[in-house]
Amino acid sequence: MEPMTPEQFGAQIQMLIEKQNLTREQSYLLFRELMLDQQSPLQQGALLAALTAKGETVDEIAGAWQAIDEFDTLHPDQLPDNLFENSGTGMDGFKTFNVSSAAAIIGAANGVNMARHGARAITSRCGTVDIMEAVGIDVDCPVSQVADSICKAGIGLFNGMSPAVHPGGLGRILSQIRFGSTLNIAASLANPARPRQALRGVYSQQMVTTTATVMAKIGYQHGMVVYGSDAATGLGMDELSICGPSTICRFQGEQQEQFSMVPEDMGLVCRRGDEIAACHTRQDEIRRFMQVIAGTGRFNACEAFVSLNAGALLWTAGKAADLKQGITLAQETLSSGAALSKLQQWVACQNSHAEAGLERFERVKKGACNA
Secondary structure, X not given: OOOOOXXXXXXXXXXXXXXXXXXXXXXXXXXXXXXXXXXXXXXXXXXXXXXXXXXXXXXXXXXXXXXXXXXXXXXXXXXXXXXXXXXXXXXXXXXXXXXXXXXXXXXXXXXXXXXXXXXXXXXXXXXXXXXXXXXXXXXXXOHHHHHHHHHHHOEEEEEOOOOOOOOOXXXXXXXXXXXXXXXXXXXXXXXXXXXXXXXXXXXXXXXXXXXXXXXHHOOOOEEEEEEEEOOOOOOEEOOOOOXXXXXXXXXEOOEXXXXXXXXXHHOOOOOOHHHOEOOXXXXXXXXXXXXXXXXXXXXXXXXXXXXXXXXXXXXXXXXXXXXXXXXXXXXXXXXXXXHHHHHHHHHHHOOOOHHHHHHHHHHHHHXXXXX
């Protein structure tokens, strides 16, 4: 397939500027140009900005995902069935404790096969990849080793900005832009394991039902899309919120159910936003993460935050009858030490040098729990 000329590519951008929607095929071809780096950086940035300013349609996001999946994603061969993923899109207004990673570990500790797909921090201080690298996970390993970890430990992490996972355009573009774009949705969906169940957080309330529709369109069987907010500031987060209302869309195929909730609906105390906000330093963030996973009880708000989001994961994955039961199960998983044990097993499996990884894990655990 021949690359587009700059004029052809620019004409499509002009359509977006004039608020015309693209077909899925048009979007796919444009994002193919981005993934293969066949247009100038200015043209590529203009496409993302124009599409975001217009407002993405379901077909436009699906086309972008298809291009990333086909031209910039390496897929492992051997994977277990019933894979589940949980992730946020980033670019939200309220930066929180790294709750999705903690929730995934709780999910794995309860028998959910977690195929994670995350990134290093771009707009926050400490992203999923940064946290897991710090505790001993090899975040730059090939996709085959991540798949092996999922098979053995029930959890693995694909680094969304690693050339071992996305060898072409994705990491290049995401490392250079600082605004929410179609890539925040499409790239987060480009999980090399192609799971069919998910809990996904998005950066705006308007994207909740759109993202659920996209997920169903590209092959997800069922899942939940969420957007939370801090009642005091009105800022949003790509997680279920423990300090304000959340908007939720559950979907099964093309069937959707949308509702909202506040923490009190689940028997939880509504917390202040500063209790779950990101720490000022990466070192503090990693220490707090380990303390929460260890169930030390030092950060009750963060543990409640994790239990709420892990409870939603367990409910969506069929491990709990409803959200309240999922929250209770998540709380028990933290307090029993099962989450910490699962993290240790994960480190041993997703590291080419398991002994070195486990030494780092023990060092971080000791430093956190003795602090």
